[in-house]
Amino acid sequence: xxxxxxxxxxxxxxQKGRDxxxxxxxxxxMGYFHKGHLSLIRCARRENDIVVVSIFVNPIQFGPHEDYKxxxxxxxxxxxxxxxxxxxxxxxxxxxxxxxxxxxxxxNVEKITDILCGLCRPGxxxxxxxxxxxxxxxxxxxxxxxxxxxxQQFVVIKKMVEELNxxxxxxxxxxVREHDGLAMSSRNVYLKPKERIRAxxxxxxxxxxxxxxxxxERNPQKVITEMKKILEKNFNxxxxxxxxxxxxxDSIKRLRGKIFIGVAVYxxxxxxxxxxILKVK
Amino acid sequence: xxxxxxxxxxxxxxQKGRDxxxxxxxxxxMGYFHKGHLSLIRCARRENDIVVVSIFVNPIQFGPHEDYKxxxxxxxxxxxxxxxxxxxxxxxxxxxxxxxxxxxxxxNVEKITDILCGLCRPGxxxxxxxxxxxxxxxxxxxxxxxxxxxxQQFVVIKKMVEELNxxxxxxxxxxVREHDGLAMSSRNVYLKPKERIRAxxxxxxxxxxxxxxxxxERNPQKVITEMKKILEKNFNxxxxxxxxxxxxxDSIKRLRGKIFIGVAVYxxxxxxxxxxILKVK
Numbered sequence: 001x002x003x004x005x006x007x008x009x010x011x012x013x014x015q016k017g018r019d020x021x022x023x024x025x026x027x028x029x030m031g032y033f034h035k036g037h038l039s040l041i042r043c044a045r046r047e048n049d050i051v052v053v054s055i056f057v058n059p060i061q062f063g064p065h066e067d068y069k070x071x072x073x074x075x076x077x078x079x080x081x082x083x084x085x086x087x088x089x090x091x092x093x094x095x096x097x098x099x100x101x102x103x104x105x106x107x108n109v110e111k112i113t114d115i116l117c118g119l120c121r122p123g124x125x126x127x128x129x130x131x132x133x134x135x136x137x138x139x140x141x142x143x144x145x146x147x148x149x150x151x152q153q154f155v156v157i158k159k160m161v162e163e164l165n166x167x168x169x170x171x172x173x174x175x176v177r178e179h180d181g182l183a184m185s186s187r188n189v190y191l192k193p194k195e196r197i198r199a200x201x202x203x204x205x206x207x208x209x210x211x212x213x214x215x216x217e218r219n220p221q222k223v224i225t226e227m228k229k230i231l232e233k234n235f236n237x238x239x240x241x242x243x244x245x246x247x248x249x250d251s252i253k254r255l256r257g258k259i260f261i262g263v264a265v266y267x268x269x270x271x272x273x274x275x276x277i278l279k280v281k
Numbered sequence: 282x283x284x285x286x287x288x289x290x291x292x293x294x295x296q297k298g299r300d301x302x303x304x305x306x307x308x309x310x311m312g313y314f315h316k317g318h319l320s321l322i323r324c325a326r327r328e329n330d331i332v333v334v335s336i337f338v339n340p341i342q343f344g345p346h347e348d349y350k351x352x353x354x355x356x357x358x359x360x361x362x363x364x365x366x367x368x369x370x371x372x373x374x375x376x377x378x379x380x381x382x383x384x385x386x387x388x389n390v391e392k393i394t395d396i397l398c399g400l401c402r403p404g405x406x407x408x409x410x411x412x413x414x415x416x417x418x419x420x421x422x423x424x425x426x427x428x429x430x431x432x433q434q435f436v437v438i439k440k441m442v443e444e445l446n447x448x449x450x451x452x453x454x455x456x457v458r459e460h461d462g463l464a465m466s467s468r469n470v471y472l473k474p475k476e477r478i479r480a481x482x483x484x485x486x487x488x489x490x491x492x493x494x495x496x497x498e499r500n501p502q503k504v505i506t507e508m509k510k511i512l513e514k515n516f517n518x519x520x521x522x523x524x525x526x527x528x529x530x531d532s533i534k535r536l537r538g539k540i541f542i543g544v545a546v547y548x549x550x551x552x553x554x555x556x557x558i559l560k561v562k
Contacts, residue, residue, distance in 0.1 A: 102392075105440060108387055159386060164411075
């Protein structure tokens with residue numbers, strides 16, 4: 001496994017593989033790996049000849065009062081884990097390599113970035129699509145892997161790739177959960193022991209929704225009301241509870257077909273998100 | 282020469298060449314070829330194994346009151362001319378092929394698109410960068426060719442390509458002029474005979490600027506004042522007269538090194554632009 005910081009060096013290395021008709025799988029991350037990242041890497045490993053993982057805490061997707069500086073980092077540990085998963089290249093550029101100031105070019109997907117997580121994080125998705133488009137141009141992978149945990153991010157990136165004709169397949173991998181159900185997240189390290197327990201209510205609310213729907217409830221508002229009861233008891237602020245069409249986040253009047261149920265809450269200043277996707281008969 | 286409307290067909294054709302390690306030169310155009318286009322095509326022909334020319338009148342770079350519908354088109358004539366220049370592929374997609382409505386993804390270069398031609402054409406460059414990024418993803422050329430006539434467009438696209446790490450070389454080709462000095466433009470067909478004569482004042486003002494600078498003038502304001510005298514006599518509206526640094530359009534206090542002199546005027550509703558780039562000792 002090679003750890004590379006330079007764009008031109010990475011390109012040179014990957015060209016060798018491309019010349020041999022080897023396929024490239026790419027997992028863009030902000031590092032501080034948990035089992036969610038590792039499942040993305042394993043998926044890429046299974047499906048490609050070469051696996052590239054980028055580790056880059058992207059400043060432009062953080063708001064001015066968000067946790068860019070505090071965001072957990074541990075390149076040494078990440079490299080050890082990546083090596084165990086038989087990653088071929090870690091690409092970990094400096095901020096100056098990615099953004100030669102002043103940077104003025106942005107990729108933006110309008111409309112679907114104004115809702116859900118985009119509503120309380122203005123500019124977040126613009127930062128994500130810009131950095132992902134840069135990384136896709138640098139790595140030029142055949143396949144790129146994203147986690148369902150950030151489901152809106154997946155939809156936004158899939159739309160960007162389709163509408164800009166970027167030649168890559170975007171793949172979605174399931175959420176990996178702790179044994180008690182909490183979705184894996186690099187930000188879980190922020191939680192104090194008592195908060196860690198309360199955080200379980202997030203997935204519990206989603207399980208409650210699934211249970212209600214399984215037993216015949218088809219009115220999304222009634223499902224949301226029940227979820228709200230669980231969330232209100234445990235979190236000081238609910239950001240959103242949403243039941244929407246998973247393809248373009250259109251609203252749903254009556255539950256049928258594929259549906260996305262997403263929640264976002266705050267414990268103190270820590271923002272937690274989770275979601276499930278169901279098929280309703 | 283093949284004329285192709287489908288993205289997947291073009292990609293399949295070009296992949297054959299790429300597999301043989303052939304280089305691809307790309308000339309994006311809106312068609313209605315004049316000698317300016319042909320000089321771009323010749324440049325691409327000299328420097329590449331395969332030449333792709335796109336012909337697409339891009340609706341999203343026109344303002345609501347601009348000439349999208351009226352813009353001159355003649356695919357049959359363009360194809361004949363392209364064949365003479367030994368073009369390999371003409372890519373001429375339909376609007377629905379390029380923009381599957383609703384289209385929400387845009388590439389934008391901020392700041393340098395707010396000045397000069399961007400000031401009176403809000404959204405124009407956003408439309409240009411979006412379509413060019415799409416075309417670059419479709420064609421994946423080694424080299425792409427742009428004319429100096431739209432010099433701001435060249436600077437904006439060069440910046441986009443650099444800041445998004447798009448793997449392509451952007452090349453600039455000189456302005457081609459009519460025998461009397463008028464810069465070639467598809468929009469010149471809009472000019473009535475008397476307007477065609479008055480239009481010469483555009484290049485005359487640039488020649489006057491060059492003359493003044495050659496004879497020692499180093500104050501940009503004095504040069505602009507002299508240019509204005511020529512332009513005011515001939516046009517009902519001057520949009521801008523600008524003397525700037527050609528790399529990022531920074532302002533210049535004293536003329537030295539490489540300088541960009543650009544003008545934009547209106548004859549009736551017809552907007553004409555022209556520019557020169559000088560090296561001042």
